[in-house]
Amino acid sequence: MLDLNVLPERSLGNEQWSFALGMPLSQIVQILQTHCRVIKSVEVIYQEKRPIESDLVLNLNSDGIKLVFDSTAQRLKVIEVFNMSKVKLKYCGNYFNSPQNKPTPEQIEQAFGATRPGQYDASLQSYIVSFRGLTFFFPVDAQFENFFAKHSLSSATSSLPTDFIPAVSRMCIYAGSQLNETTAPAMPLSCYHGNLYLDSAEVSFKENGKECDGLDLKLITVPDNKNETIILEKSVKFGDSVQQVLAILGSPCKIFYKLQDKMKIHSASPRKLNETRHTDYFYNYFTLGIDILFDGKFHQVKKFLLHTNFPGHYNFNIYYRCDFKIKLLGEENCVDVTPCTLWNDVIGQLPFDVGKPVVLNRASSTNNTNPFGSNFCFGLRNMIFEVMSNNHIASVTLYNPQKQLK
Known part of the structure; x- marks a missing residue:
């Protein structure tokens, strides 16, 4: 008892x-x-x-x-x-x-x-x-x-x-x-444990308003020997070096090296199946709900993954929810996409067809069962939206459309 x-x-x-x-x-x-x-x-x-x-x-x-x-x-x-x-x-x-x-x-x-x-x-x-x-x-x-x-x-x-x-x-x-x-109160100071947490993340776009180029972040933390939170406003862009990201976000919770890229088959590049000596790697920031992929050769940012942490998703509870905001140019005005936005509400306001999705079935290498079923990936400019069967967005991938980093 x-x-x-x-x-x-x-x-x-x-x-x-x-x-x-x-x-x-x-x-x-x-x-x-x-x-x-x-x-x-x-x-x-x-x-x-x-x-x-x-x-x-x-x-x-x-x-x-x-x-x-x-x-x-x-x-x-x-x-x-x-x-x-x-x-x-x-x-x-x-x-x-x-x-x-x-x-x-x-x-x-x-x-x-x-x-x-x-x-x-x-x-x-x-x-x-x-x-x-x-x-x-x-x-x-x-x-x-x-x-x-x-x-x-x-x-x-x-x-x-x-x-x-x-x-x-x-x-x-x-x-x-x-x-x-009653409503859920703010996170107690005792729960910070010296980590950075995300207040909000806004996807930034280039001047043409069509291609995203990074993230504008509002981060919350409690400094040592302080009894109050502080908010830090930072930006991370495609092409930023590992050193720049570490200076902004600190050390990641985990580092993951990609063994293979199963999405290469959908690339139009004739060199998509060429073997490479350089392995890309992720910095996993679980408390931010964000993964950052670095190019294995140039060690620069090439992708961001934003996680919504919905129950019923294969990765549920690995990440905190990333409270992102994406402003898409709609037919009459901007379409704001957040973790709570339904995918049908997004495509219903866009002036073009996003096309058919790629079916994604997540499974572990040690346990090839996934009780939650398949999700669907829709490409939109240089973003990929992973959508669950209940019409909610599970993750958003932002990738650098440039073909060569340097």
Whole structure:
């Protein structure tokens, strides 16, 4: 049984780990993987067809905990304990829920103090008591519904037989004063760990407005010995050297060397199948949601990959979501493309046909199964949009149309 400390409007955790409001999905998953011997059952719940329209949920069934994430920001929005019998909970060192301490109204008031009178919700058949950033649900027996609807919880329970005094069935931790109005807060300073994170990335274009030439980035970090975030505005362009990229973004999370390029077959170049002595390589910036491909001979930027990190994609949770913005010239005005834009909405506003897609089936070299099926790659100028079967964009590849780097 998990023994956890409750911090209203902040977190739920213990000395080894903590689920903090505003924490990115990737960091939560890392905690679950590290402590898999203790937290044994995790279920991912999301809308497959419309993943933006509802929250993404991690359900810890064995521990009675539900972690609710904002589907756009992919940060923790609500921590819910839906089975109080599976966890021990304390506040300021005092247990208010354990096998020895039943979470009755008296126990909650003793642990957290007085608060505003609660409200009875007939649709939930529950009496709801709220503190700032914390809400408790007390189920009410059907025969006492009218009684609780007219009386406060304390006065109602004092008039009931002991066997009918309700105990907390659910508890929610959130930011703000209203559970139904809460949003995911900004990422806590404790989650930065000295890394750079992406606030936004705007694809820059050449003067003709048709070919992209790089990225304009807004980066967020917390400097050493500082208690506040700072925003850095940087640009990375095609043709930038490795040294220039390292000076701007720092060391990558990982370096990956390409063994082969399976897309070469679609090239019109007569030398597309010639062997090369120089291996191209990626700098993987997972916390930015960006990969940068360098030419193996000249060591200059030749491609950018921007990841949207949708559940149901083969690479889900490897990258943070890249919050990019691409301005495409439409028939009457600019078409803004973001990670949440549906592909049909993009092509419906373009004055030309993007043509038929290339079918992409991602599979590992060690495990040739992909439960999520194939995606479709559409070429648009010097960009490639990878689109999932639910019409959402999985990734965008920006490539340098110049044939020779130097």
